[in-house]
Amino acid sequence: MMYRSLFPRDVLAELNRLQREMQQAFHLSPSIRGIARGGFPAMNVGGTPQSVDIFAFAPGIDPATLDVQIEKGVLTVAGERKRDLPGEEATVHIDERFDGRFRRVVTLPDDVDANAVDAKYRDGVLRISIGRKQSAQPRRITIQ
Amino acid sequence: MSDNSPAVKKETTADEAALLPPVDVVEDASGITLYADLPGVPKEKLNLHVEADTLTIEGEIDLEMPGGMEASHAEVSLPRYRRVFTLSKELDASKVSAEFRNGVLKLAIPKAEHAQPRKVEVKIL
Structure with a gap:
């Protein structure tokens, strides 16, 4: 569905995922309880x-x-x-x-x-x- | 709290960084109900604005921070929320009613009366 991509939450979810991956990549020793952001x-x-x-x-x-x-x-x-x-x-x-x-x-x-x-x-x-x-x-x- | 008059306020620019509050929007026969999470915003710092068919929700976070506090971990990193919605024509923006409790805003936007049938008088000249 075309209109779905117009909703900002999907973009944000993507950004969140990206941010998570970046944090995991750069945070070499994360806390055992995770980042939990x-x-x-x-x-x-x-x-x-x-x-x-x-x-x-x-x-x-x-x-x-x-x-x-x-x-x-x-x-x-x-x-x-x-x-x-x-x-x-x-x-x-x-x-x-x-x-x-x-x-x-x-x-x-x-x-x-x-x-x-x-x-x-x-x-x-x-x-x-x-x-x-x-x-x-x-x-x-x-x-x- | 009902705020549908264009309140006197300082214009916040649209590009000022703000958090996007999560919302739920539910529609039934009487209209639309919107719930928004705005934790940390006191009632007097909540700003609802309806102009033409645009609904703007803005709020400033006000936490009583003791002096000299240093943040060691911040997930809420901006002091304000802002979200804009476009209302559709069948909604009556002048009858928006709002409740704000424990950081949750509940907005009820009723459907307009003009949807009801009206009789048109025909004059014979």
């Missing part, structure tokens, strides 16, 4: 000297159903996004949004304190802030 929820990870912040872009989810766990330095975010079922007479023209169960795993740095975790869900973004251990904080040493 393009998974749901998309994740950004950032850090400050006091904390590690993980942003999971998971829109349209009841925060009570989200399962966030930290075990042995590994953070797991799991849950399910249910789909609003269209009526019987309805026609689906575009279907790009994720639905179903999801699970993503992030390895945390060694210096995080698993007891100092704060998780918030706002505007469809789950933000998990994990404090770093006191002993790992940079300290200025005074010279006598």
Whole structure:
């Protein structure tokens, strides 16, 4: 079908595949959990000297159903996004949004304190802030 | 939230880099329903724009980032979303209604009334 190629998502899927192949070609020692780019929820990870912040872009989810766990330095975010079922007479023209169960795993740095975790869900973004251990904080040493 | 008046806003150029949000579009007898994933966009930074038969969805991501944060891994690498759709004639763009919750936008675009039969009066001169 000719018109199919006009939809940008097909071009994007191709680009994604290309990007994946490029990453695999250049990333000689990828993480054992893979690159996982393009998974749901998309994740950004950032850090400050006091904390590690993980942003999971998971829109349209009841925060009570989200399962966030930290075990042995590994953070797991799991849950399910249910789909609003269209009526019987309805026609689906575009279907790009994720639905179903999801699970993503992030390895945390060694210096995080698993007891100092704060998780918030706002505007469809789950933000998990994990404090770093006191002993790992940079300290200025005074010279006598 | 219903935003069908051409809002006063700064014109974002079409070529400004933006993420393409994933959407679902479902049609039934009453009209078209569009769902778009716009995580990270607060309500006040969502911009819906209907002009002639073009529907533009734009949103700025606003995450409260502590100062001095350094990103170590970023999959969402641009701070805005943008997607443009062309509406067809039988849709009534002036009656678009929108709901925005938890980063999911739901737009309902009803079918126009003019599809209904109308009687034409013939004047005899």
